[in-house]
Amino acid sequence: MILLVLILAVVIPLSLIIWLTSVIFSPYVDLKPLSPWRALLAAVAPTLISSWGLKKGSLDRTGAAAGLVVGFILTISNLCFFSSLLMFFVAASKATKFRSKKKRMLEEDFKEGGQRNWIQVLCNGGVAAEFALIYMIDVGCTEKLVNFSHDYNASWLSMAVLGSLACSCGDTFASEMGTVFGRLSSSRLITTFKKVPKGTNGGVSIVGTVSSLIGGLLVGMAYYLPLVCLTNVSHLENSPVQWPIVPLAGLYGILGSTVDSLLGATLQYSGYDKKKKCVVEHPGPNVEHISGIALLDNHSVNLVAAVITAFLAPKIAFFTWRN
16 A cells, blocks of 8 residues: 555656656647646556566566556557557456466466566557557547548557457467366367367467457447547547447457467477477477477567558448448
């Protein structure tokens, strides 16, 4: 409790400084000044969430620091981005801890509680933060309805952020749930459909695919609800319907998971260690090769998949709303 009070004692004045800075410089950069409430939320919310993640073991110290930066950018730019990030963080943390005893036997690099460091945080949330930063510079710190006809840039960047987060959440759900279930999660390599051991990079299953859809839908719902709650009713009535955001996010979850699997099956090494009796990501004397080459590691695959999905998502959304 004392630590929380000390954190807030630093963060609240910091939010005031951010707000005052925006007020002073807004006439020179042609942007509306931040509201004090947005500045306060952008400073306080990511701090509390990172502290909670650190306490629960979902983040280590470096992961909490990186999460603080990513959370600040997403929160101050668009509250829908913040809500989506929060859903991803909470849902992915729960999925990672689900049946952890079984995962410990299957994964060579298993971490108790699924603790994430700064590299994992940036590979999963860094792409969204980069697009959110561009959104903040180009559009401003505000929520915008998806309307490619009147706000093309805002719509494009919004869908890129959503696509990146849905990809990361969908892939996390697919990996974590597909690993621990029984016959339904029998893995097949996405490139050859040959049966492979659970935990193989590029392995896909029915459970994993459905889980990636659920992960994407959760992020989409978290984006959609604040958008319709914060938008004026008359604006909603005079704009394209916004509900396709939710099923599109589910599609992005499947798309991101599929891209991740393709990269994992081809550019990431998978082998079965007969001594440890688990899948490993590097060759060795007791390792039987399953698939891929040792070009990318798991973090790199996650990052590249998030980038690809982020660029494909606005194109898919554009054709969805145009039709």
